Amino acid sequence: MNNYNILVVDDDSEIREAIKIYLKNEKMNIIEASNGEEALKDLENADIDLIIMDIMMPKMDGIKATFKIREDKNIPIIMLSAKSENTDKILGLNIGADDYITKPFNPLELVARVNSQLRRYNNFGHKESKDEIVVRGISLNKSTKTLKVNDEEVKLTPTEYKMLKLLMENKGRVFSISEIYTKVWKEPFINGENTVSVHIRRLREKIEINPKEPEYLKVVWGIGYKIEK
Incomplete structure (x- = not known):
């Protein structure tokens, strides 16, 4: 099994911790960020395979961060949204997010969506390498x-x-x-x-x-x- 690097971006530390527990059971490495600005810095310093991105965050929200990431990266992005954030969710998908899941979510469903995106990306997508x-x-x-x-x-x-x-x-x-x-x-x-x-x-x-x-x-x-x- 590949040890994928997953960037979890959410200002709620309890949500980050819950996601980390379930994804670590899948032998994935977790990198945490509490806002979009931190996420962009992490992308510069680590080889990230997939991003789980909350929409509502301080400093830089998930919409702005996704827009910046899509300027030059094709990494799969799963957005986390509250039911009241449907407009932002649609905007996120339109600017390049690959999937979304609504809070509160079933952690097993999130794991399934992560695995699905990783399979799709590695089989059919275009993973950028150092070359x-x-x-x-x-x-x-x-x-x-x-x-x-x-x-x-x-x-x-x-x-x-x-x-x-x-x-x-x-x-x-x-x-x-x-x-x-x-x-x-x-x-x-x-x-x-x-x-x-x-x-x-x-x-x-x-x-x-x-x-x-x-x-x-x-x-x-x-x-x-x-x-x-």
Whole structure:
């Protein structure tokens, strides 16, 4: 049996403790957080396989935390909601939660839902590894140097791979044309604008549904390009 790491996020310590007892019986490792801010920090420091996320919490609630997590991670998220939180529950599902369970809940049902999500994710999902960079629907494998867009493999030239790797490893950061050129081509930037622009256009044709209205590879006018988080 896999020793999955489960992040339990709830401001009620008694609920966290109850969940921990039942999941430890399933040989799972439990990491606890009392709000969304703590959860985001835990995600940076540990390899998490699944998140159980309460909606109503101080500092950062479960909706905001889920939205932030879904910017670049595909980890299964099960939301905990009170019956009075139906609107938030629907919002949570719409922004990327995989399942929900209503408080008060049967712990055995929660365990069953956790196991179900882990099976689905590991059999059919896309678990990000240290060799992969994932930004929503696109994933770049640094070991095999392969690109998948919505689970379909897309062929890249060596230069396209280097450029996309640079941008995906630094998602959200804007690179000037000269920076891209010197980092990818490893030579001084002299009249390289057209060269970079041509490769940007080709990359967009490969990763974007509509290259004229890019979802991933964005231009920041007067500055350069970035991969949108």
